[in-house]
Every structure is written in C-alpha cells, then in structure tokens.
Amino acid sequence: MTVALDPALLGVLACPNCHANLSVDYEAAELVCTSDQCALAYPIRDDIPIMLVDEARSTKPVKDAPSV
Numbered sequence: 375m376t377v378a379l380d381p382a383l384l385g386v387l388a389c390p391n392c393h394a395n396l397s398v399d400y401e402a403a404e405l406v407c408t409s410d411q412c413a414l415a416y417p418i419r420d421d422i423p424i425m426l427v428d429e430a431r432s433t434k435p436v437k438d439a440p441s442v
C-alpha cells in the first residue's frame with residue numbers, strides 16, 4: 375500500500391486533539407501526532423487523511439523514553 379500525501383497538505387495539518395504537528399507513517403498509512411501525551415494516529419483512506427478524533431487510534435511511542 376502506497377500513500378501519496380501532498381507535503382504542502384501535511385504542512386498545514388495539525389492534530390485536531392492537541393494541535394501538535396503530524397508525521398506520516400507510510401507503512402501503516404496513518405498520520406501520527408507528534409505529541410507524546412496525545413499520540414493519536416489518524417487513518418489515511420484513498421490518500422485522504424481522516425482528521426477525526428473519533429476515527430483515530432491511540433498509539434504511544436515505545437522507542438522514545440519519556441524526557442520529562
């Protein structure tokens with residue numbers, strides 16, 4: 375599965391839950407919130423990011439140790 379997201383689009387998108395920046399997980403076809411406390415992942419369907427908290431799943435990064 376290949377996701378083709380417009381980088382300009384990604385630049386204007388922000389997490390609707392916490393307004394943090396988003397990063398693209400191409401393998402999972404998700405937009406992942408960069409906030410450690412939020413860490414929601416939004417699905418991308420037909421190259422359209424579904425920016426709805428109700429559609430997002432919670433995903434806590436395991437590779438990053440808490441920095442606080």
Ligand SMILES: [Zn+2]
Nearest residue numbers: 389392407412
């Ligand atoms: Zn967020």
